[in-house]
Amino acid sequence: MIECHDIVKTYVNGPTSTTVLKGASFTIKDGEFVAIMGPSGSGKSTLMNIIGALDSPTSGRYALDGHDVSKLSDDELADIRMRKIGFVFQSFNLLRRATVLRNVLLPLVYAEVEGKERARRARQALLDAGLPEKWHLNKSNEISGGQMQRVAIARALVNDPSLILADEPTGNLDSKTGEIVLHTFQKLNREQGRTIVLITHELYVAEHADRIIHIKDGEILSDARNANKRLVDDIHEDV
Amino acid sequence: MKTFDLLQETYWALLSNKARSGLTVLGIVIGIGSVIAMIAIGQGAQSSIQANIQSLGANLIIVYPGAQRGPGVTISAGRGSAQSLKMSDAEAIALLPDAKAVSPEVTTRSQVTAKGTNTNTSVLGVTPAYPDARNVEVDQGAWFTEVQQKSLAKVAVIGPTVRDDLFGEGADPIGQTIRIKGTEFKVIGMTKTKGGSGFNNQDDQVFIPITVAQRYLTGNDYVSDIAVQAPDAASMTALQESVTALLLQRHDIADPASADFSTMNMADIVAAASSVTGTFTLLLGSVAGISLLVGGIGIMNMMLTTVTERTREIGLRKAIGAKRREISLQFLAESVALTFLGGFLGILLGWAISGAVSKFGGIASSVSPGAVLLAFGVSAGIGVVFGYWPARRAAGLNPIEALRYE
DSSP: OEEEEEEEEEEEETTEEEEEEEEEEEEEOTTOEEEEEOOTTSSHHHHHHHHTTSSOOSEEEEEETTEEOTTOOHHHHHHHHHHHEEEEOTTOOOOTTSBHHHHHHHHHHHTTOOHHHHHHHHHHHHHHTTOOGGGTTSBTTSSOHHHHHHHHHHHHHTTOOSEEEEESTTTTSOHHHHHHHHHHHHHHHHHHOOOEEEEESOHHHHTTSSEEEEEETTEEEEEEEOTTOOOOOGGGGOO | OOHHHHHHHHHHHHHTTHHHHHHHHHHHHHHHHHHHHHHHHHHHHHHHHHHHHHTTOTTEEEEEESSOOOSSOOOGGGTTOSOOOBHHHHHHHHTSTTOSEEEEEEEEEEEEEOSSOEEEEEEEEEOTTHHHHTTOOEEEEOOOOHHHHHTTOOEEEEOHHHHHHHHOTTOOOTTOEEEETTEEEEEEEEEOOOOOOGGGOTTSEEEEEHHHIIIIIIOSSBOSEEEEEOSSGGGHHHHHHHHHHHHHHHTTOSOGGGOSEEEEEHHHHHHHHHHHHHHHHHHHHHHHHHHHHHHHHHHHHHHHHHHHHTHHHHHHHHHTTOOHHHHHHHHHHHHHHHHHHHHHHHHHHHHHHHHHHHHHSOOOOOOOHHHHHHHHHHHHHHHHHHHHHHHHHHHTOOHHHHHHOO
């Protein structure tokens, strides 16, 4: 459950200050698949940073699962991220020389999960993200882009977070692979009831979600159910 | 993050950049290795010089004829040329309660011949107290006795080098006859080898009774020096003072500054030599220390590069929940691991170098456990000191900017 109430973010740079978010308010319930859409410079990245507990709002209240996280210290935010949020980035951000499995394990290292339990959960997360066992011990730079993004999704899943936050997850992929990744999100949302927030500037990508929040110049333009949700069939499952 | 995970992350991080890690470690290896080797050589030189001086006799005070000389520097050319000390002085000193052994000697240099061979060597007229006072041990045969000295027996104890020169290596010299300045002496003993070389070769000496030396070689009653042995190191200063007072009184000299003899305390010589070798060790050590410092700067350089290169990784780690302390520990662990490994290899290298130097260069060296511990501590310390700033920089990165870093 995400509650944003009148979120304002102002960056002060010397004498000039820029207000990037001008009072955004919305609520995302557990199990929702929401796309936050807007052109570059709209403030959507800033919003994502705040929802992802990477940054604190200048004013306003942001609560995650009922806890106010808008005024926490750096280390407290890190703790929230570790326990409640899984990130998927445009550029995957995998450890290059490490194996697929080790990349997925990484959040569990910081969560101090036991070694055996770690491997078990990492394998399960990889299967949930649609990467079969035979790839688990490959180096993460020896696999395709689509597979890399699945590894990143598995890494986001592994600590069983309240929220998966995907920032332009298809931006570095060709359209076919992108669809498969979007399908993975839909499947996780449908079958496991994962809460997913997708940040994108493309309407086409946003239309894979159930609800679309339009944002422009730091303000929410519209927030509505997505009437024509695009469904990806299970046919091109194999990456 | 658990300690085991920290070690594992460190291992992976260092392994993923083998060449750079290796070169950085090499800097520390050379630094630590040279510190260890230099200190080992310095300390080895120090202990061998001290052992050399000690082998001349422990707790000795040596009285020379002639004016006062500064301690530490002895110029042998003029030694014994002044004639102001007599046998009676030595006998008087022997009556002092603190004098454990008194050994006057007459030093000459002369040609010594045997059957068809000859050598130019030091001929020392000494007393039966000489072996005790001067740490000389008899290897074969025996030292001459009080009776032999009094009866002017023409007997000689020779050093191993003299034996080699006159009779050949390994030959039994006991009972042989040698000639010194036309006088025949019977060899009754040979000293144990002490080492040393050049002018200071303690094996290249012939000892005869002092009475015989005065009668047949110098023709007078003067002695070249008197060695007085104190019972222990603590009583040396007191003994030196009482010897000085006694001789001043015997020689009728009121002003100590115009004394016609001088005394030298072995402890002073050891102290002077130690301070010289100590300075030498410090000098070598600090030169090596500079290379260690350069190695440390190499570590810092590498860690800063690594932090910059891995900015996105740091951003990711922070995004998935790493705290400042965990990031900073990770980078500190990497630099400490590098210096630790470098320290360990450096100690081995230093050991090998000092071993090789003593084996092939003939310079004594000793790797002390203290130096090894110090090197280990210093190398780990360098890891912390030079890794601290890069680690802090990494920990302080803003995750948003770090993730966006290209």
